[in-house]
Amino acid sequence: MAKLSGFPELLPADRAVEVAVVDALRRVFELHGFANVETRAVEPVETLLRKGEIDKEVYVVRRIHDDGADNGTSRSDTLALHFDLTVPFARYVVENAGRLAFPFRRYQVQKVWRGERPQQGRFREFTQADIDIVGDGTLPFHADVEVARVMAEALAAVSAVLGFGSTSPLGGGAGPRAAEPALFTLQVSNRKVLEGFYRGLGVEEPTAVMQVVDKLDKLPGERILELLAETGLDETSARACLALAEISTDDTSFVERVRELGVEHPLLDEGLDELATVVAACADVEGVRVTADLRIARGLDYYTGTVFETRMTGQEQLGSVCSGGRYDELASDGRRTYPGVGISLGLSRLLVPLVANGLTSSRPVPSAVLVAVTDEESRATSDALAQRLRRRGIPTEVSSAAQRFGKQIRTAERRGIPYVLFPGEPPSVKDIRTGDQVDVDPDTWTPPAADLTPTVVGLGHHSKETTP
Amino acid sequence: MAKLSGFPELLPADRAVEVAVVDALRRVFELHGFANVETRAVEPVETLLRKGEIDKEVYVVRRIHDDGADNGTSRSDTLALHFDLTVPFARYVVENAGRLAFPFRRYQVQKVWRGERPQQGRFREFTQADIDIVGDGTLPFHADVEVARVMAEALAAVSAVLGFGSTSPLGGGAGPRAAEPALFTLQVSNRKVLEGFYRGLGVEEPTAVMQVVDKLDKLPGERILELLAETGLDETSARACLALAEISTDDTSFVERVRELGVEHPLLDEGLDELATVVAACADVEGVRVTADLRIARGLDYYTGTVFETRMTGQEQLGSVCSGGRYDELASDGRRTYPGVGISLGLSRLLVPLVANGLTSSRPVPSAVLVAVTDEESRATSDALAQRLRRRGIPTEVSSAAQRFGKQIRTAERRGIPYVLFPGEPPSVKDIRTGDQVDVDPDTWTPPAADLTPTVVGLGHHSKETTP
Numbered sequence: 001m002a003k004l005s006g007f008p009e010l011l012p013a014d015r016a017v018e019v020a021v022v023d024a025l026r027r028v029f030e031l032h033g034f035a036n037v038e039t040r041a042v043e044p045v046e047t048l049l050r051k052g053e054i055d056k057e058v059y060v061v062r063r064i065h066d067d068g069a070d071n072g073t074s075r076s077d078t079l080a081l082h083f084d085l086t087v088p089f090a091r092y093v094v095e096n097a098g099r100l101a102f103p104f105r106r107y108q109v110q111k112v113w114r115g116e117r118p119q120q121g122r123f124r125e126f127t128q129a130d131i132d133i134v135g136d137g138t139l140p141f142h143a144d145v146e147v148a149r150v151m152a153e154a155l156a157a158v159s160a161v162l163g164f165g166s167t168s169p170l171g172g173g174a175g176p177r178a179a180e181p182a183l184f185t186l187q188v189s190n191r192k193v194l195e196g197f198y199r200g201l202g203v204e205e206p207t208a209v210m211q212v213v214d215k216l217d218k219l220p221g222e223r224i225l226e227l228l229a230e231t232g233l234d235e236t237s238a239r240a241c242l243a244l245a246e247i248s249t250d251d252t253s254f255v256e257r258v259r260e261l262g263v264e265h266p267l268l269d270e271g272l273d274e275l276a277t278v279v280a281a282c283a284d285v286e287g288v289r290v291t292a293d294l295r296i297a298r299g300l301d302y303y304t305g306t307v308f309e310t311r312m313t314g315q316e317q318l319g320s321v322c323s324g325g326r327y328d329e330l331a332s333d334g335r336r337t338y339p340g341v342g343i344s345l346g347l348s349r350l351l352v353p354l355v356a357n358g359l360t361s362s363r364p365v366p367s368a369v370l371v372a373v374t375d376e377e378s379r380a381t382s383d384a385l386a387q388r389l390r391r392r393g394i395p396t397e398v399s400s401a402a403q404r405f406g407k408q409i410r411t412a413e414r415r416g417i418p419y420v421l422f423p424g425e426p427p428s429v430k431d432i433r434t435g436d437q438v439d440v441d442p443d444t445w446t447p448p449a450a451d452l453t454p455t456v457v458g459l460g461h462h463s464k465e466t467t468p
Numbered sequence: 469m470a471k472l473s474g475f476p477e478l479l480p481a482d483r484a485v486e487v488a489v490v491d492a493l494r495r496v497f498e499l500h501g502f503a504n505v506e507t508r509a510v511e512p513v514e515t516l517l518r519k520g521e522i523d524k525e526v527y528v529v530r531r532i533h534d535d536g537a538d539n540g541t542s543r544s545d546t547l548a549l550h551f552d553l554t555v556p557f558a559r560y561v562v563e564n565a566g567r568l569a570f571p572f573r574r575y576q577v578q579k580v581w582r583g584e585r586p587q588q589g590r591f592r593e594f595t596q597a598d599i600d601i602v603g604d605g606t607l608p609f610h611a612d613v614e615v616a617r618v619m620a621e622a623l624a625a626v627s628a629v630l631g632f633g634s635t636s637p638l639g640g641g642a643g644p645r646a647a648e649p650a651l652f653t654l655q656v657s658n659r660k661v662l663e664g665f666y667r668g669l670g671v672e673e674p675t676a677v678m679q680v681v682d683k684l685d686k687l688p689g690e691r692i693l694e695l696l697a698e699t700g701l702d703e704t705s706a707r708a709c710l711a712l713a714e715i716s717t718d719d720t721s722f723v724e725r726v727r728e729l730g731v732e733h734p735l736l737d738e739g740l741d742e743l744a745t746v747v748a749a750c751a752d753v754e755g756v757r758v759t760a761d762l763r764i765a766r767g768l769d770y771y772t773g774t775v776f777e778t779r780m781t782g783q784e785q786l787g788s789v790c791s792g793g794r795y796d797e798l799a800s801d802g803r804r805t806y807p808g809v810g811i812s813l814g815l816s817r818l819l820v821p822l823v824a825n826g827l828t829s830s831r832p833v834p835s836a837v838l839v840a841v842t843d844e845e846s847r848a849t850s851d852a853l854a855q856r857l858r859r860r861g862i863p864t865e866v867s868s869a870a871q872r873f874g875k876q877i878r879t880a881e882r883r884g885i886p887y888v889l890f891p892g893e894p895p896s897v898k899d900i901r902t903g904d905q906v907d908v909d910p911d912t913w914t915p916p917a918a919d920l921t922p923t924v925v926g927l928g929h930h931s932k933e934t935t936p
Contacts, residue, residue, distance in 0.1 A: 003563065004508065004510070004547075007508040007510065008508075009506070009507055009508055009560065010505075010506070011564060011567055011568075012503035012504070012505055012568070012574065015503075015504055015505055015506060016503070016504065019504055030834035030863050031834075031858040031861070031862075031863050031864070032858070032863075032864070032865065033833050033834055033835035033863055033864065033865030034834070035480035035483075035484070035832055035833050035834060036480070036483055036484065036487055037478075037480055037483055038477070038478070038483060039477055040472065040475040040476075040477055040593050041509070041579060041581070041593060042472070042475065042593070045532070056532075057531055057532070057533065058531075058532050059529045059530065059531055059532070060529070060530050060531075060532050061527045061528070061529055061549065062527065062528050062530075063525055063526075063527055063528075063583035064513070064524075064525070064526050064527070064528050064548065064583070065525065065583070079472075080532065081529065092477065095471065096479060099479055100479075100480070100832075101832065101833075101879075101882055101883050103868045105833070105865070106480065111509060113509070115531035115532070115533070125508050125509060125510070140868065140869070142847060142868075143868075146866075281851075364503055364568075364569065365501050365503050365569075365573070366498035366499075366501055366502070366503060367501035379610060383749075390499040390500070393499070394499075395498050395499050395500075395501055396499070396500070396501065397500065397501030397573070398614075400571045400608060400610075400611075401608070411569075414569055415569050
């Protein structure tokens with residue numbers, strides 16, 4: 001019965017936060033016309049390990065009665081749990097290409113599994129929320145702009161749900177707090193900027209340089225210079241590469257700063273244009289910070305242009321919580337190639353540490369009202385009252401035991417339910433936080449909107465809401 | 469790349485139906501105060517196989533690099549994918565008992581996995597939607613009534629989403645059709661009725677009789693009589709058992725019909741009272757049929773009172789799509805026992821065959837509006853128009869290519885998007901189904917509610933909606 005390390009489970013009040021975040025993501029994605037898709041949890045292990053990543057810690061899956069029989073004999077029959085949503089989506093696109101309309105915009109929120117050693121923000125089972133736009137043969141660059149814009153809005157919406165930012169659609173504990181930093185910083189870069197710059201310097205193997213520069217978050221600049229020297233760069237070039245990586249701006253002024261380094265290459269020009277377009281297009285999204293950040297290279301992945309990472313303020317040790325970029329070949333069936341651009345938000349990675357820090361919701365039940373029961377003989381009266389509230393969209397539960405009313409009120413308090421409705425002629429409602437009790441018409445009385453659904457509480461400097 | 473048998477995946481338009489159904493379930497469950505919970509996908513294999521079900525077709529899960537090392541040596545370390553949501557929920561309740569308020573109402577919508585041979589309505593990966601109420605030590609009988617009532621409302625809500633029943637909250641293709649039968653029949657029975665009746669007849673092993681009677685759906689009455697004789701019953705008793713099993717009423721008149729069989733036992737009285745209470749409490753739920761059905765025994769499960777099964781009209785070959793009942797011991801940690809009552813809805817089991825029969829939604833994208841692009845230079849103008857619609861909750865996409873308008877209109881048609889917005893002074897909107905085009909103010913124009921979200925089409929005698 002011991003908890004399994006790396007397989008986080010949330011208590012109901014905390015799960016309500018996760019549901020609210022997924023709802024917010026879904027709202028944004030659908031407003032932009034992204035269709036939802038779910039793929040099966042398993043793929044043939046050879047599909048998952050395709051790109052030479054033999055050491056991926058995947059979970060192999062076998063029917064218990066197959067045990068030992070076909071163990072390890074054939075990779076083509078062996079199934080494993082997917083470790084991300086990109087590989088299954090690529091397979092889904094190829095499999096259903098004839099029945100999809102391209103460019104195909106999809107969002108996908110599902111669990112993925114990795115057999116890694118569990119540590120903070122790294123789980124064996126976790127939820128990701130991905131968006132991708134995929135084209136058939138070609139995909140215009142404005143898809144990069146769109147994906148950046150949509151995820152910037154999504155990050156702002158998540159911030160709002162969590163009580164950060166300028167609006168709080170759940171009516172949560174927080175109002176506007178203009179002075180505080182954004183919860184998320186979406187860092188955008190472009191492989192063409194980096195590769196073009198390196199080529200302009202005469203570097204033969206830009207990928208090797210990119211993989212070094214990608215470590216700038218973890219290593220000091222001096223160490224980066226040493227590693228760049230090991231790839232064959234002279235000191236001037238290495239210092240230029242480091243200077244490029246250190247450019248980070250909240251607007252398109254990065255273009256000027258790159259130009260000041262005096263390197264020229266057509267690919268650099270193209271990359272600077274693209275990156276400036278993306279950053280400019282996100283400039284008016286409120287509640288999120290979007291930067292051009294030339295240290296972002298996504299060194300080990302197969303990106304060809306725009307790349308994304310995302311830092312969460314106060315949780316920088318988690319690394320990137322939302323990453324992605326442009327693939328020239330998201331998928332291919334041998335005849336046709338499907339370029340794509342997408343971003344994957346690590347929902348569990350960002351939420352589980354916040355929950356551990358006290359993030360939760362104001363009550364562990366949806367109920368806004370508890371209907372008291374006078375005695376078991378009149379339970380049907382209380383049930384009927386509850387139905388009259390539910391019919392108007394008010395989440396309501398009926399007291400499980402016909403105890404004296406003081407005890408039933410304490411039951412509501414323990415569950416964080418703000419109102420108790422007492423049967424009677426007329427019925428009356430007590431706000432258990434103020435103690436106020438008033439007669440009501442159960443066909444018209446409605447709790448204030450802020451009490452109708454649980455609200456998110458407990459993030460950062462907010463204290464957890466408590467019932468008196 | 470071949471599809472995996474038993475692992476159904478839906479195209480976007482079909483997935484939209486599944487999402488709408490889950491939304492409807494969630495609305496009903498939350499209105500009744502049920503809290504959402506998700507549990508991890510894996511459990512120790514010994515937890516899953518606890519109740520002596522050694523031959524359950526579970527999927528064992530192992531990290532690929534563990535292959536061969538701890539293969540089959542110890543069951544306590546071996547993980548497997550859960551095959552239902554009841555076993556993981558019972559484990560969750562025991563593990564978190566100190567942090568849950570009882571009676572604890574929860575709903576859970578997740579995938580489960582079974583290594584069974586795939587056939588119609590039987591999958592290897594499928595989604596279930598469960599509700600349970602669990603008590604600490606005791607759980608009043610009215611929890612049975614509540615669970616029945618909530619699932620009856622949920623089934624009615626699902627029917628409405630699918631275009632059946634008296635209301636269609638998604639604004640779908642169907643209006644009221646009073647004459648047609650309900651899509652779902654929730655069949656309620658009670659183990660105490662059956663066991664009390666058998667004991668009143670002097671039967672020594674009521675469970676053996678129950679398991680025979682449970683086969684009445686698959687075997688003719690004469691064969692049931694033979695099998696009952698094999699359990700040691702004389703012919704009169706066997707005929708009485710068969711007569712009991714054949715009682716099915718839409719109201720509480722079953723009580724009289726049982727009484728007419730002349731058998732008496734205190735447990736029978738208790739069971740009849742309980743069953744009559746459940747059936748009466750569901751009588752006013754519109755859009756679903758609720759019957760007392762004494763052939764329902766749930767022979768192989770550990771139920772002790774109320775039991776449920778559900779038939780879907782026109783899909784009777786699927787068997788029960790929604791089953792459950794009362795457990796006196798849902799979970800136990802050795803010191804404390806947690807009785808429960810719950811029902812599990814087989815979402816994939818009911819939806820996948822309907823989708824195969826043509827059930828889908830009116831468009832594969834959320835977008836209600838496509839904003840046309842005059843030329844690539846003015847794409848920002850179209851993007852800004854789209855944002856003005858999205859700000860008011862209208863799902864909108866922008867044309868991917870600045871083709872001539874006729875082509876862009878056909879793109880909208882192909883995607884089932886009902887409206888195309890053209891930039892201009894003022895902008896104009898074309899309803900592509902009628903061809904009507906009118907000037908609009910993009911800050912006030914809103915599509916009719918029925919066009920705002922995709923609608924469910926294609927069930928039963930409805931033809932699939934097509935764009936002209």
